[in-house]
Amino acid sequence: MTTTKPLESLPKETASPVFRAFLDTLSTLASSDATVLLSGEIGVGKSLAARTLHRLSDRAPMPLVEISLAALAPSLVESELFGHERGAFTDARTARLGCFRRAEGGTLVLEDIDLLPLDAQVKLLRVLQERVVEPLGSEAPVPIDVRLVVTTGADLARLVAEGTFREDLYYRLAVVPIEVPPLRARLEDLPMLVRTLTDLRAAALGVPPLLVSAEAHARLEAFPWPGNVRELENALERALVLAGLGDGGGSGELGLRDFEFLDEAVAGFADELAKSALAHGLSVADLEAAMLDRAVRESRGNLSAAARALGITRRALEYRLGEGAKKAKPGKAL
Numbered sequence: 001m002t003t004t005k006p007l008e009s010l011p012k013e014t015a016s017p018v019f020r021a022f023l024d025t026l027s028t029l030a031s032s033d034a035t036v037l038l039s040g041e042i043g044v045g046k047s048l049a050a051r052t053l054h055r056l057s058d059r060a061p062m063p064l065v066e067i068s069l070a071a072l073a074p075s076l077v078e079s080e081l082f083g084h085e086r087g088a089f090t091d092a093r094t095a096r097l098g099c100f101r102r103a104e105g106g107t108l109v110l111e112d113i114d115l116l117p118l119d120a121q122v123k124l125l126r127v128l129q130e131r132v133v134e135p136l137g138s139e140a141p142v143p144i145d146v147r148l149v150v151t152t153g154a155d156l157a158r159l160v161a162e163g164t165f166r167e168d169l170y171y172r173l174a175v176v177p178i179e180v181p182p183l184r185a186r187l188e189d190l191p192m193l194v195r196t197l198t199d200l201r202a203a204a205l206g207v208p209p210l211l212v213s214a215e216a217h218a219r220l221e222a223f224p225w226p227g228n229v230r231e232l233e234n235a236l237e238r239a240l241v242l243a244g245l246g247d248g249g250g251s252g253e254l255g256l257r258d259f260e261f262l263d264e265a266v267a268g269f270a271d272e273l274a275k276s277a278l279a280h281g282l283s284v285a286d287l288e289a290a291m292l293d294r295a296v297r298e299s300r301g302n303l304s305a306a307a308r309a310l311g312i313t314r315r316a317l318e319y320r321l322g323e324g325a326k327k328a329k330p331g332k333a334l
């Protein structure tokens with residue numbers, strides 16, 4: 001079976017003004033060594049954004065080391081990050097370089113930074129302040145030259161308020177905070193993504209690449225994509241597999257019926273949201289105001305993109321925003 005390499009970086013071109021602005025920000029930051037905090041929903045491409053940042057930087061010829069904190073047992077985190085000397089703990093039969101030293105001169109990406117244990121947070125803070133690491137079992141600090149990029153799908157500010165994430169570390173990490181736009185805020189890129197991901201998954205599966213019909217494209221554009229680009233890739237892979245197994249596998253394109261499973265994914269979702277809203281005492285006006293605000297923020301002020309995400313016209317969005325501003329304006333004293 002033919003295999004393909006995973007995407008190593010974000011596309012250089014984009015039809016979406018929202019994503020183009022995001023890529024421009026990455027390009028600007030590439031020349032800096034400032035620590036970057038990449039946040040965003042699951043599947044938006046935070047890891048790809050980190051790789052792109054490294055690829056565009058002067059550190060590109062040097063190592064890029066990526067560590068998923070979600071994949072590490074808490075007891076192994078400090079050893080993986082900072083290294084250890086032989087005999088530092090039971091079973092430490094040989095010395096080990098930590099990821100900071102393996103990334104020397106290059107970029108270190110720590111994924112899911114919100115999962116870093118509190119003890120390790122203290123040590124990471126010292127690394128950022130002093131630019132040295134102390135391997136476990138060693139008393140000699142080792143200088144490092146590493147550009148740090150961290151990713152998270154959590155609200156770190158909320159975790160700070162809850163006491164599960166150190167406030168001083170948060171401010172050290174959030175030197176340059178960037179939110180990766182969700183797919184629903186950049187639907188102009190959907191045709192390019194569908195074409196690229198369909199070819200990629202078809203090659204990986206060893207099946208013929210198929211086109212996506214206009215009707216199927218319309219269905220994909222109408223789907224909310226809570227799992228973003230990752231969910232889109234999985235949906236295209238599923239459609240390719242099912243098309244190959246069905247009678248219509250030789251039609252040469254993926255049609256509307258090939259994506260019927262998407263309807264199952266959203267069935268009952270609105271009802272669950274309504275149930276939750278009522279349980280928290282939220283009104284229709286509260287929900288509308290929250291959705292309007294979220295859509296505009298996710299679209300970085302692009303009202304056309306926000307309107308598309310909400311399923312209304314730009315004119316309707318402008319009207320509702322205007323009405324909301326009037327209601328929020330304090331009245332004159334009597």
